[in-house]
Amino acid sequence: MAEHNELGTQGEEMAIEFLQKNGYTILEKNWTFQKAEVDIIALKENIMAVVEVKTRSSIEFGLPQDFVKPKKIQLLVKAINEYIISRDLDHEIRFDIIAIQKEKNGFIIEHIEDAFYYF
Numbered sequence: 722m723a724e725h726n727e728l729g730t731q732g733e734e735m736a737i738e739f740l741q742k743n744g745y746t747i748l749e750k751n752w753t754f755q756k757a758e759v760d761i762i763a764l765k766e767n768i769m770a771v772v773e774v775k776t777r778s779s780i781e782f783g784l785p786q787d788f789v790k791p792k793k794i795q796l797l798v799k800a801i802n803e804y805i806i807s808r809d810l811d812h813e814i815r816f817d818i819i820a821i822q823k824e825k826n827g828f829i830i831e832h833i834e835d836a837f838y839y840f
Contacts, residue, residue, distance in 0.1 A: 728823070732776025733760055736819040739830050745770065754803045757796035761819075762804065769812040771801050773836070776821040786820045786833055794837050 737747055745763040752759045761772035775788050794816075801814060818836040822829045 728776050728778055729774075732819075732821045732828075733774050735776075735821060735828060735830060736761060736772065736774045739819065739832065740770075740772070743832075749804075752800070752804065754800040755796075757800035759797060759800050759804075762801075764812065767812055768815050769805075769810070770815050770817050770834075771797060772817045772819055773797065774819045774821065776823070778823045780822055784820060784822075786818045786831075786836065789818055789836070 733750065737750060740761065740763050741747065743765075745765045747761060747763050748769070749762040750760065752762055759771055760774040761770075763770045763772060773789050773793070775786055777784075777788075797816065804810075805812075805814070815835055816837050818833045820831045820833060822831075
């Protein structure tokens with residue numbers, strides 16, 4: 722596996738651990754619908770958080786959250802719409818980003834709630 726793929730997988734695992742420590746229940750990880758992959762779907766109280774995880778070994782080319790592009794947002798919205806309809810769910814939906822930056826002594830994890838508003 723390429724180093725960047727390993728870093729991405731490690732980032733997703735750290736994000737799941739971070740969310741669980743903060744009271745979220747993980748419903749799905751790497752859930753796919755058509756061309757969209759949702760990194761994490763989590764629930765806390767009645768809020769379903771759709772979480773995109775971005776992990777970077779360096780911020781030389783920008784912050785991790787800067788790499789969530791409009792096309793990705795569109796795909797996430799379409800996928801979550803299908804997820805909710807197919808399961809007949811009734812939760813408030815929130816789109817979050819967990820941005821992870823590698824540093825000398827470990828990682829910095831930033832949870833950005835309501836990272837983008839689509840509806």
